[in-house]
Structure formats: structure tokens, C-alpha cells
Amino acid sequence: xxxMLSRLRRVNYVNLAVYIVLILISYQFMYPLxxxxxxxxxxxxxxxxxxxNWVPSSLxxxxxxxxxAVLDPxxxxxxxxxxxxxxxxxxxxxxxxxxxxxxxxxxxxxxxWFFMIIISFIIPTPVILIPRTLMAFAxxxxxxxxxxxxxxxxTAMALGGQGVFSxxxxxxxxxxxxxxxxxxxxxxxxDGASAMQTFYHVILKxxxxxxxxxxxxxxxWNWNETFVTSTFLGRGLDLIPGQLGRFSSLFDRFASMGGSxxxxxxxxxxxxxxxxxxxxxxxIAITPLLVLYLVVQRQFIKGIENTGLTGL
Amino acid sequence: xxxxxxxxxxxxxxxxxxxxxPWIVGFLLLTAWPFFNTFxxxxxxxxxxxxxxxxxxxxxxxxxxxxxGNPYFVSNLIAFAVMQAAYAPAIIVISFMLAxxxxxxxxxxxxxxxLFFLPVIVMSGPVMHQLMTSGGLxxxxxxxxxxxxxxxxxxxxxxxxxxxxxxxxxxxxxFTGIPIILFISGLQKIDTGxxxxxxxxxASNWQILWKITVPILKPTILVGFILTVVQLAGxxxxxxxxxxHDAINETQAGLGLGSAYAxxxxxxxxxxxxxxxxxxxxxxxxxxxxxLRQRTWADRRR
Numbered sequence: 251x252x253x254m255l256s257r258l259r260r261v262n263y264v265n266l267a268v269y270i271v272l273i274l275i276s277y278q279f280m281y282p283l284x285x286x287x288x289x290x291x292x293x294x295x296x297x298x299x300x301x302x303n304w305v306p307s308s309l310x311x312x313x314x315x316x317x318x319a320v321l322d323p324x325x326x327x328x329x330x331x332x333x334x335x336x337x338x339x340x341x342x343x344x345x346x347x348x349x350x351x352x353x354x355x356x357x358x359x360x361x362x363w364f365f366m367i368i369i370s371f372i373i374p375t376p377v378i379l380i381p382r383t384l385m386a387f388a389x390x391x392x393x394x395x396x397x398x399x400x401x402x403x404x405t406a407m408a409l410g411g412q413g414v415f416s417x418x419x420x421x422x423x424x425x426x427x428x429x430x431x432x433x434x435x436x437x438x439x440x441d442g443a444s445a446m447q448t449f450y451h452v453i454l455k456x457x458x459x460x461x462x463x464x465x466x467x468x469x470x471w472n473w474n475e476t477f478v479t480s481t482f483l484g485r486g487l488d489l490i491p492g493q494l495g496r497f498s499s500l501f502d503r504f505a506s507m508g509g510s511x512x513x514x515x516x517x518x519x520x521x522x523x524x525x526x527x528x529x530x531x532x533x534i535a536i537t538p539l540l541v542l543y544l545v546v547q548r549q550f551i552k553g554i555e556n557t558g559l560t561g562l
Numbered sequence: 563x564x565x566x567x568x569x570x571x572x573x574x575x576x577x578x579x580x581x582x583x584p585w586i587v588g589f590l591l592l593t594a595w596p597f598f599n600t601f602x603x604x605x606x607x608x609x610x611x612x613x614x615x616x617x618x619x620x621x622x623x624x625x626x627x628x629x630x631g632n633p634y635f636v637s638n639l640i641a642f643a644v645m646q647a648a649y650a651p652a653i654i655v656i657s658f659m660l661a662x663x664x665x666x667x668x669x670x671x672x673x674x675x676x677l678f679f680l681p682v683i684v685m686s687g688p689v690m691h692q693l694m695t696s697g698g699l700x701x702x703x704x705x706x707x708x709x710x711x712x713x714x715x716x717x718x719x720x721x722x723x724x725x726x727x728x729x730x731x732x733x734x735x736x737f738t739g740i741p742i743i744l745f746i747s748g749l750q751k752i753d754t755g756x757x758x759x760x761x762x763x764x765a766s767n768w769q770i771l772w773k774i775t776v777p778i779l780k781p782t783i784l785v786g787f788i789l790t791v792v793q794l795a796g797x798x799x800x801x802x803x804x805x806x807h808d809a810i811n812e813t814q815a816g817l818g819l820g821s822a823y824a825x826x827x828x829x830x831x832x833x834x835x836x837x838x839x840x841x842x843x844x845x846x847x848x849x850x851x852x853x854l855r856q857r858t859w860a861d862r863r864r
């Protein structure tokens with residue numbers, strides 16, 4: 251038997267190595283974020299100065315202010331919040347009913363529908379987008395209700411369970427519901443509760459945390475979605491990721507209207523300046539998500555752990 | 563609630579369908595039908611006129627234009643396939659290694675895990691685009707390394723793949739968030755009894771990794787891999803998506819061409835997923851698993 255002391259020491263060396271590797275990789279993970287923060291806090295001179303690499307010589311919020319003026323987050327941020335929230339609520343509701351049906355009921359072709367849920371996750375979005383736009387056009391032409399540039403097409407998709415990564419949300423709900431003892435449902439049924447009442451009073455009330463997890467994921471994914479959004483919503487409602495995507499053109503307009511920055515510097519310096527503005531803009535755009543993540547970080551990780559994706 | 567008599571079972575099934583109904587209707591209307599309709603449309607010229615949509619049969623004309631007429635589509639498609647082939651395996655290997663490291667009993671494990679998951683929350687097309695165009699994702703300049711020159715001397719293609727991987731190094735890392743979590747929870751479900759038994763039989767850690775951990779986690783690796791391919795296919799750093807988007811919005815060429823683009827693209831994605839599936843799926847249970855199961859059964863019987 252090895253003496254205890256030497257064994258301990260050996261383990262510590264291994265752990266030390268693990269820490270070093272983890273910290274180095276964390277640095278790589280955080281590099282873009284750190285870069286954003288560092289650029290955002292630099293003054294104009296620091297950005298241009300090639301000697302100043304990471305730490306600004308003096309704190310300045312000038313880049314921030316420019317990016318803020320370009321992105322106009324006061325309206326776009328609010329738009330993003332309520333639009334993602336609306337889609338997330340719709341998606342959460344549908345994944346709850348679907349997950350409940352799959353977890354608690356036996357019906358013909360259940361396996362088939364389950365398989366179709368997986369398929370709906372795998373099918374790439376572009377291939378189903380064109381008929382969807384044609385449908386929206388058809389509705390618009392026959393009923394006269396404006397579809398493009400409004401929130402309706404995407405709300406309909408979310409309510410039909412075909413929103414962003416709906417399949418994963420359904421799986422999360424399915425697995426959580428399976429963890430609730432079936433005896434509770436049966437007890438409710440014996441007391442004369444209908445399926446709807448059981449669903450509401452037993453399942454939903456017991457899965458408040460699940461609802462939160464599913465809502466959060468749905469919120470974040472809808473917030474970050476741009477491909478479908480740019481097709482249907484377009485410029486009908488300016489959202490913050492869309493603004494960020496248009497940053498270059500928005501910035502040019504801003505600069506030509508006499509804002510700070512712009513083209514007085516030439517070559518490398520101008521390039522580095524716009525880079526700093528863009529990084530600050532990106533930081534502004536992701537700040538709400540960062541704050542959200544700081545608050546409910548545990549729920550996010552639990553959610554993925556419990557999708558049941560680990561074993562399928 | 564297993565077997566009930568006729569009426570009850572039927573009612574039970576109906577209620578189940580009632581709860582499924584919104585999803586089923588949505589799926590049939592917004593996913594299943596469009597999937598086939600796109601295929602149909604890809605053989606037509608679809609133009610928006612004052613009278614509505616006008617369709618005229620085009621045969622394989624759209625495919626001709628896509629594959630032979632447009633010089634960018636094929637090269638972008640190849641770039642996309644190369645990106646998948648380079649990124650997806652790298653993402654899986656790196657997340658597996660990180661999961662192994664995070665599965666150890668070390669302090670601050672939760673902090674690292676939270677850090678590695680963070681990109682999942684903030685990653686969106688525009689954010690990635692801004693970071694990539696501002697060089698925010700490259701912290702290592704691989705072209706300046708001696709190792710790169712050595713590799714380049716022997717195999718330029720391998721060097722190109724390396725440059726590709728390192729240029730967007732953080733992209734690879736940023737996609738590892740979900741696979742890491744999947745792998746960690748998979749690792750924690752492994753019965754410690756098996757590992758102890760292997761250690762008693764004097765298996766080294768290396769052997770345990772390849773003979774026990776990896777085979778047991780194979781289904782999880784499959785899921786993580788498919789998830790990664792799907793995610794990579796959905797992000798704007800992928801060169802084909804903007805092309806399809808333009809084809810949809812551009813009224814000149816019509817939606818038929820866009821449909822052809824979308825179908826070819828989806829075929830490539832589905833082939834990639836199928837390839838991963840064939841590569842990683844369990845043909846039969848591996849020997850280890852059979853033995854393990856027999857062992858646990860024997861334990862239970864005792």
C-alpha cells in the first residue's frame with residue numbers, strides 16, 4: 251500500500267494540471283467577451299494606440315455612447331423583450347400540452363408522432379420556409395390582413411409547436427412530466443377530475459420550475475433567431491439582433507448625419523475605431539441575455555441535463 | 563392505466579390526441595406539407611405577378627441553374643460541408659474532453675460549467691457576424707507558428723484544415739456548451755461499481771476510458787453530434803443560408819430557384835446527419851454492454 255501522503259500529493263498535481271487546462275480554455279471561451287468589454291471601455295486614443303492592447307489607460311464610455319446612439323436600444327430592446335416573450339409563452343404552452351400527451355396517454359401512432367418530433371428538429375429550416383411564405387401571402391391576399399412585417403406568422407408557428415427548437419422544449423417537458431408520479435393523476439381522476447383539470451391542477455402546478463426552464467430557453471432562442479424573423483417580420487418591428495446585424499449600415503448613416511466617429515481618420519485607425527464601436531454594440535445587444543443568465547444560470551443547465559437527450 | 567375496456571381506452575386515446583392536436587396540426591401544416599411542397603416547387607418557375615403567384619413548369623431547369631449556372635452556390639455548399647466536417651468532430655472531441663475534466667471532483671466545477679454554457683445563451687447570427695468580422699474570435703495566429711510550417715511542408719491540405727479550425731477557434735468552443743452538459747450528465751450516470759470492478763482488475767484509466775466510458779456514452783455522443791450538426795447548419799456563419807435567403811426575397815429569379823437551393827442544401831444536411839448516425843449507432847449491443855447487463859442481472863437476482 252502506498253503511503254497516504256504521497257498519494258495525496260500526486261492527486262493534487264493532477265488537479266493542478268486540470269485547473270491550468272480549464273483556466274486556459276475558459277480564457278479562450280471568454281476571449282470575445284473580454285475583448286468586447288475592453289474595447290467598450292477604451293477612449294478614442296486608446297483604440298487607435300497600438301500599444302494599448304487590453305487595459306484602457308483611462309476609462310471612457312464614448313464607444314458605448316456611440317454604439318448606443320446607433321442601435322437605439324431603448325425601443326428595440328423593449329421590442330425584443332415583448333416579442334420573444336410572446337413567442338416563448340406560446341411555445342411553452344404547446345410544448346406543455348404535447349409533452350403531457352406523450353408522457354401520460356397511450357394512443358395509436360404515438361411512436362410515429364414521437365419520431366416526427368425528432369424529424370421536425372432535424373429538417374433544416376430553409377427547406378420549409380418557402381411554402382410558409384407562400385401560405386402567408388395566400389392568407390394576406392385572400393383575407394386582406396397584413397402578414398409580412400407583423401408578428402402573426404411567427405406567433406402561429408409557435409402556437410403550432412413549430413417554433414425555434416420546439417422539439418427540445420417538448421422533450422424537456424416530456425421528461426419532467428414523466429418524473430411526476432402517475433398515482434397523482436389517478437387520484438385526481440378518481441376524484442372526478444377531467445383530463446384538462448388534471449393537466450392544470452396537477453401537472454402544471456407541479457411543474458412551475460419546468461415551465462420556467464422551457465420559457466427561458468424558448469425566450470433566449472427566439473431572441474437570437476434571425477433567419478425566419480428577417481423573412482416574416484422584416485423591418486416591421488426592429489429587434490435588437492436585427493439592429494446589430496445592420497450595424498454597419500446604421501453606423502454609416504449615423505456618421506454621415508454628423509455623429510462622432512466616422513471617416514476623418516483614414517486606413518487602419520478608422521478600421522479599429524469602427525471595430526471598437528461594433529464590439530460595444532455587440533456588448534449592448536447581449537447584455538440582457540447575460541443578466542438573465544447570471545440570475546437563472548442553474549435552471550438553464552438543469553434544463554439541458556433533464557431533456558433525456560443523454561440516453562434518448 | 564394499462565388495459566381498460568373498449569370505450570375507456572378509446573376515450574383515453576382521444577383525450578391524448580386532443581392534447582397533441584395543436585402540435586400535430588402545426589406539424590402537418592407548417593412542416594410536413596412545406597417539406598414536400600418545396601420539392602414540388604423546385605421544378606417550377608414561381609413568380610409573383612399582379613394577379614398573384616404564377617407557376618410554370620421548368621423541369622430540372624432550377625437545379626441546372628443552381629448546380630451549373632450559379633458559380634457561387636456549389637462552392638458555398640462545399641465550403642459548408644468542409645466547415646461541418648472540420649467543426650463538428652472537433653466540437654464533439656473537445657466537449658468530451660472538457661466533460662471528462664469537469665467530471666472530476668474539483669472545486670469551482672460549477673463556475674467552469676456555467677462559463678462553458680454561457681455562449682449557448684448569447685450566440686446569435688449577428689453576434690457571431692460582428693465578432694468574426696472584428697477579429698474578435700481569433701486569439702491565436704497559427705500561421706506564425708513553426709509547427710504550422712512543418713505541417714505545411716508535408717501536407718498543405720492538412721495545414722489548410724488547421725488554419726480553418728484555428729481561425730475561428732472560439733466558434734468551435736462556443737458550440738460545445740450543450741454537448742458538454744449532455745456528456746457530463748451521461749458520465750455521472752455511469753455505474754461507479756463498473757469502474758471500481760475495472761480498477762480491481764487493474765485496468766488503467768486509459769483503458770477504462772476507451773473500453774467502458776466511451777462505449778457506454780456512445781448514444782449520448784450520437785445525440786450530441788447530431789445536435790451539433792443541426793446547430794452549425796442553422797447559424798449565419800454558414801455561407802449557404804444567406805444565399806437561400808436572398809433567393810427567397812429576390813423576386814426576379816423566383817421562388818422555384820430558391821426551392822431548388824433549399825432542397826439541395828437540406829439533402830446535404832440530411833446526408834451529413836445520416837452519415838453521423840450510421841457511424842455512431844449501435845449495430846448490436848457491444849460486448850461490454852452485454853456483459854454489464856448480465857452482471858447487473860446476476861446482481862439483482864442475488
